[in-house]
Amino acid sequence: MTPEEFKKIGETHQKKREAFKYNINVCTAAACVSLQSEKVKDELASQVKEQGKKESCRISGTGCLGLCASGPLVTINNGQALYGGVKPGDAADIVKSIDKKPVKRLEIPADMPFFARQTKIALEHCGNTDPEVLGDYLALEGYEALYNCLTTMQPVEVIDTMVKSGLRGRGGGGYPVGLKWSTVHKAVGTKKFVICNADEGDPGAFMDRSMLESDPHSIVEGMAIAGYAVGATHGYVYIRGEYPLAIKRLKAAIKQAERQGFLGKNICGTPFSFDVEIRLGAGAFVCGEETALIASIEGKRGTPRPRPPYPAQYGLWGFPTLINNVETFANISPIVRKGADYYASIGTERSKGTKVFALAGSINNTGLIEVPMGITLREIVFEIGGGIIGGKKFKAVQTGGPSGGCIPDEYLDMKVDYESLAQVGSIMGSGGMIVMDETSCMVDVAKYFMDFCRSESCGKCAPCRVGTAQMYNLLNLISEGKATMHDMELLEELCDVVRNTSLCGLGQTAANPVLSTIRFFRDEYLAHIKDKKCPAGVCVIEHKEEAVL
Amino acid sequence: MNKKLTLATLWLDGCSGCHMSLVDVDERLIDVAGIYDIVFSPLVDVKEFPENVDVTLLEGAISTDEDVEMVKRVRKSTKTLIAFGDCAVTANVPSMRNQFKVEDVFKRGYLETTPGNDIIPSVNIPKLLEKAYPVHNFVHVDVFLHGCPPSADNIFYTLVEIAEGRTPELSKRARFG
Amino acid sequence: MSSSVKIKTLTIDERQVGAREDQTILDVARENGIKIPTLCSLKGLSAYGGCRMCIVEIAGTPKLLPSCMTTVEEGMVVTTNSDRIKKYRRSLLELYFSERNHVCSVCATNGYCELQSMAQEVEMTHVHFPYMYPQLDIDATHERFILDHNRCISCTRCVRVCDEIEGAHTLDIKDRGIDIRVITDLDHPWGESETCTQCGKCVHVCPTGALIERGKSVGEMSKRKQLLPYLTKMREAHE
Numbered sequence: 001m002t003p004e005e006f007k008k009i010g011e012t013h014q015k016k017r018e019a020f021k022y023n024i025n026v027c028t029a030a031a032c033v034s035l036q037s038e039k040v041k042d043e044l045a046s047q048v049k050e051q052g053k054k055e056s057c058r059i060s061g062t063g064c065l066g067l068c069a070s071g072p073l074v075t076i077n078n079g080q081a082l083y084g085g086v087k088p089g090d091a092a093d094i095v096k097s098i099d100k101k102p103v104k105r106l107e108i109p110a111d112m113p114f115f116a117r118q119t120k121i122a123l124e125h126c127g128n129t130d131p132e133v134l135g136d137y138l139a140l141e142g143y144e145a146l147y148n149c150l151t152t153m154q155p156v157e158v159i160d161t162m163v164k165s166g167l168r169g170r171g172g173g174g175y176p177v178g179l180k181w182s183t184v185h186k187a188v189g190t191k192k193f194v195i196c197n198a199d200e201g202d203p204g205a206f207m208d209r210s211m212l213e214s215d216p217h218s219i220v221e222g223m224a225i226a227g228y229a230v231g232a233t234h235g236y237v238y239i240r241g242e243y244p245l246a247i248k249r250l251k252a253a254i255k256q257a258e259r260q261g262f263l264g265k266n267i268c269g270t271p272f273s274f275d276v277e278i279r280l281g282a283g284a285f286v287c288g289e290e291t292a293l294i295a296s297i298e299g300k301r302g303t304p305r306p307r308p309p310y311p312a313q314y315g316l317w318g319f320p321t322l323i324n325n326v327e328t329f330a331n332i333s334p335i336v337r338k339g340a341d342y343y344a345s346i347g348t349e350r351s352k353g354t355k356v357f358a359l360a361g362s363i364n365n366t367g368l369i370e371v372p373m374g375i376t377l378r379e380i381v382f383e384i385g386g387g388i389i390g391g392k393k394f395k396a397v398q399t400g401g402p403s404g405g406c407i408p409d410e411y412l413d414m415k416v417d418y419e420s421l422a423q424v425g426s427i428m429g430s431g432g433m434i435v436m437d438e439t440s441c442m443v444d445v446a447k448y449f450m451d452f453c454r455s456e457s458c459g460k461c462a463p464c465r466v467g468t469a470q471m472y473n474l475l476n477l478i479s480e481g482k483a484t485m486h487d488m489e490l491l492e493e494l495c496d497v498v499r500n501t502s503l504c505g506l507g508q509t510a511a512n513p514v515l516s517t518i519r520f521f522r523d524e525y526l527a528h529i530k531d532k533k534c535p536a537g538v539c540v541i542e543h544k545e546e547a548v549l
Numbered sequence: 550m551n552k553k554l555t556l557a558t559l560w561l562d563g564c565s566g567c568h569m570s571l572v573d574v575d576e577r578l579i580d581v582a583g584i585y586d587i588v589f590s591p592l593v594d595v596k597e598f599p600e601n602v603d604v605t606l607l608e609g610a611i612s613t614d615e616d617v618e619m620v621k622r623v624r625k626s627t628k629t630l631i632a633f634g635d636c637a638v639t640a641n642v643p644s645m646r647n648q649f650k651v652e653d654v655f656k657r658g659y660l661e662t663t664p665g666n667d668i669i670p671s672v673n674i675p676k677l678l679e680k681a682y683p684v685h686n687f688v689h690v691d692v693f694l695h696g697c698p699p700s701a702d703n704i705f706y707t708l709v710e711i712a713e714g715r716t717p718e719l720s721k722r723a724r725f726g
Numbered sequence: 727m728s729s730s731v732k733i734k735t736l737t738i739d740e741r742q743v744g745a746r747e748d749q750t751i752l753d754v755a756r757e758n759g760i761k762i763p764t765l766c767s768l769k770g771l772s773a774y775g776g777c778r779m780c781i782v783e784i785a786g787t788p789k790l791l792p793s794c795m796t797t798v799e800e801g802m803v804v805t806t807n808s809d810r811i812k813k814y815r816r817s818l819l820e821l822y823f824s825e826r827n828h829v830c831s832v833c834a835t836n837g838y839c840e841l842q843s844m845a846q847e848v849e850m851t852h853v854h855f856p857y858m859y860p861q862l863d864i865d866a867t868h869e870r871f872i873l874d875h876n877r878c879i880s881c882t883r884c885v886r887v888c889d890e891i892e893g894a895h896t897l898d899i900k901d902r903g904i905d906i907r908v909i910t911d912l913d914h915p916w917g918e919s920e921t922c923t924q925c926g927k928c929v930h931v932c933p934t935g936a937l938i939e940r941g942k943s944v945g946e947m948s949k950r951k952q953l954l955p956y957l958t959k960m961r962e963a964h965e
């Protein structure tokens with residue numbers, strides 16, 4: 001297909017949309033679906049019919065709008081009106097009021113900071129296209145970046161664009177994308193592979209799921225561009241089996257792309273061929289680690305192996321393999337389209353562009369956000385997030401999930417970028433952000449994440465296998481008020497051993513939640529140990545008579 | 550060396566095998582007697598654990614409430630406490646019951662293996678702890694002399710080194726088991 | 727091996743050594759008489775990288791790397807025995823001992839066990855982490871061998887030898903984290919295995935008392951350490 005041809009498809013779609021005075025979009029991403037948004041959509045359609053507005057109103061599904069906590073969300077003409085908490089019973093009123101004043105009781109101000117403070121690049125299409133319709137994607141310049149790369153750029157130029165953009169991997173490690181692509185490009189191999197890591201296993205994280213549900217074509221396009229840049233002809237998406245909706249939409253997107261010649265042999269009439277297959281993950285967190293993921297695709301037990309050699313040199317079945325995260329791929333086509341300079345103009349010195357976060361915890365606006373790097377935590381929590389629920393006191397924000405740390409209020413004005421977060425003992429991670437108020441106990445938080453690590457440890461190496469279990473037991477003793485200062489010393493010692501001797505990232509970072517809570521909330525640990533008290537009142541401490549011991 | 554050091558030896562939950570090994574020091578026992586005065590031992594007839602002991606060889610694991618009391622008293626009165634043998638260092642054989650609940654251990658020990666018996670004694674015997682523990686779980690240990698039993702050579706070496714004011718280096722000499 | 731293999735020079739513990747480019751740091755160290763402790767690696771089996779005992783420092787790399795799986799590079803400066811590494815190795819070994827139930831004095835491999843000797847090698851005199859005392863099974867259903875989970879350190883040497891050398895693939899690993907276990911067939915009793923050829927290779931490569939021959943009592947179970955090197959040599963000669 002020529003660009004003219006696919007532009008035409010896009011335009012036809014656009015026209016179809018524009019033929020309607022009112023485009024009513026219902027969020028059909030997972031959070032809203034679980035709140036019955038499909039029913040809302042059906043009810044809206046039948047109301048449109050009933051009220052005789054079929055000529056002027058078009059109902060379609062869209063991806064996640066971000067404010068998932070207020071779902072199901074309905075928008076009219078992309079922002080003219082925004083409704084939250086819509087129930088099927090509200091459909092009549094929404095349709096009735098379509099050319100009058102909006103329905104007050106459902107209205108969410110579209111100019112609220114939650115929306116106004118965001119910069120959407122990876123999520124640019126989330127919430128304003130129908131993820132199941134290729135035409136919608138094409139109408140928004142979809143696959144133009146791929147076409148332009150294939151027809152006007154050499155692979156090294158594509159890589160160069162990535163280097164200039166400053167994009168870093170969004171899967172947690174933050175490795176420079178251009179550098180990784182260039183390594184795979186230069187690696188010698190009769191075959192090369194591209195893998196999209198969609199194993200997303202951090203508790204509470206749903207960035208990747210949302211992107212796949214809301215804009216699957218952008219991931220497919222990003223992968224194809226990567227394939228061209230590094231010289232791969234085959235791609236895999238390794239996706240969690242627990243994401244049925246994302247899998248369904250990704251499958252549909254791959255089929256559509258194949259049919260229209262954006263995947264397969266001689267893409268867009270060029271010599272470049274590339275196809276994408278889906279592989280389902282077995283639900284182990286550690287399978288998100290790249291070498292474990294590769295082992296799993298190869299049909300082996302999903303356990304990590306030491307690196308080097310890195311997958312870029314020795315990956316899937318021994319061939320050079322590029323592995324990037326979903327969000328990383330979602331950034332590729334916008335960067336090609338808008339230019340590396342545009343992307344690099346956003347963010348800080350060493351962390352360019354934007355980052356998607358899943359806001360959770362004790363915060364008013366939980367949901368999915370995309371913010372420019374360099375924004376402060378305070379802006380995220382108190383402006384975008386709308387502050388702490390019930391006006392309680394802020395205590396800490398946890399980033400990076402089981403590999404990250406808790407950041408206390410004295411660092412609220414810190415800029416969010418890779419280096420700053422690392423400096424305070426946390427990490428950017430893949431984008432989980434949990435806000436905690438005064439009713440959270442930091443020992444309990446550390447224990448929660450250690451419980452996660454010990455049950456997700458694959459057991460291959462002793463420091464992680466035994467160390468996380470030992471640390472969990474010690475944290476348990478502390479939380480029950482049964483620990484001594486000696487136990488605290490053991491805990492700190494184990495943190496050091498496990499961090500420095502474990503084989504893979506899981507073990508190497510498992511101590512982070514403990515270390516950061518000890519660093520900033522040592523008092524709370526001491527209160528449990530010395531005073532046998534949980535200051536936040538979370539841990540149950542039995543005050544029995546001293547036993548024989 | 551003019552003034553002799555005082556030496557105490559005792560066993561808690563152990564089989565006395567370590568003490569046998571101590572006796573195996575044989576003729577060198579005389580050398581030991583030249584440096585140490587034995588002030589408390591299952592081998593000598595003293596009831597109360599004395600104060601101000603220079604060196605104590607403590608055999609056996611900590612298994613009962615009485616063991617806990619004893620080990621605390623020993624620690625208080627001892628300058629250099631030696632965990633003597635694998636039972637003291639790792640809980641060794643006594644720890645083999647640690648996988649099981651105390652009640653189950655009792656049932657097995659008193660009922661299942663003793664035909665005709667249907668009572669588990671509970672008076673006048675020390676209360677069993679939930680598990681058998683190494684000595685260092687309760688008190689600070691200065692020297693770990695492992696082995697089951699530790700060799701006579703290692704015992705002799707350890708006692709001499711301490712008497713000479715040096716720290717015995719047992720990590721390469723001694724061996725578990 | 728073709729003659730085009732390049733030679734690299736590197737420094738191990740302040741000694742200049744030469745190596746083929748495909749060699750691991752561990753291989754080169756051994757060739758030069760530098761001892762690095764190992765538990766999971768065994769010549770003749772694929773590398774595993776799980777026991778972490780062989781970790782070394784490489785100048786310019788913040789992470790400690792397993793020498794058994796790290797190939798040499800020109801100009802590499804390797805330290806195998808700094809105080810820091812020694813301390814970590816001791817802690818690792820303590821974790822092994824704390825993980826399961828090791829009572830050397832009643833163990834069939836007492837005196838012949840690599841884990842036991844390792845305690846001496848890394849100067850571990852006691853375990854200062856809490857013992858976990860898990861309740862574990864002993865599979866004594868096989869007519870010739872016994873698998874005692876109390877003594878297993880999950881090094882997977884048995885799994886690898888059974889798969890890679892014997893080709894039976896009777897042994898495998900199940901579950902994860904602290905719950906991982908060596909299993910036979912699909913977690914059926916070993917005695918019922920139809921794949922096991924009774925070759926005994928697993929028993930003789932097992933570094934501990936986890937795999938022993940039936941009827942061996944305390945301190946009687948020595949392992950035929952030369953078995954694997956012999957088999958490997960025979961294979962190479964055959965090729």
Ligand SMILES: Cc1cc2nc3c(=O)[nH]c(=O)nc-3n(C[C@H](O)[C@H](O)[C@H](O)COP(=O)(O)O)c2cc1C
Nearest residue numbers: 169170171197199200288289290324325328505506
């Ligand atoms: C225990 C563990 C789990 C991981 N899980 C994921 C995951 O779910 N998704 C992901 O993209 N990266 C995950 N990673 C990071 C990957 O190993 C890899 O670095 C990443 O996919 C590279 O992509 P990027 O460069 O685009 O970030 C995980 C790493 C570790 C150590």
Ligand code: SF4
Nearest residue numbers: 459460461464504507
């Ligand atoms: S660090 Fe943990 S998850 Fe990673 S290989 Fe070791 S045991 Fe497995």
Ligand code: SF4
Nearest residue numbers: 563564566634636697
């Ligand atoms: S260490 Fe051995 S010899 Fe000493 S008391 Fe214990 S079982 Fe007996």
Ligand code: SF4
Nearest residue numbers: 828829830833839935
């Ligand atoms: S396996 Fe080795 S370390 Fe474990 S009890 Fe037996 S001899 Fe001791």
Ligand code: SF4
Nearest residue numbers: 888922923925926928
């Ligand atoms: S005896 Fe041989 S075939 Fe049987 S489990 Fe062991 S290695 Fe495998």
Ligand code: SF4
Nearest residue numbers: 878879881882884932
């Ligand atoms: S049985 Fe022996 S060889 Fe097999 S994993 Fe356990 S310790 Fe290693």
Ligand code: FES
Nearest residue numbers: 027032064065068
């Ligand atoms: S899922 Fe509907 S707004 Fe996020």
Ligand code: FES
Nearest residue numbers: 766777778780794
């Ligand atoms: S010998 Fe290298 S990790 Fe086990």
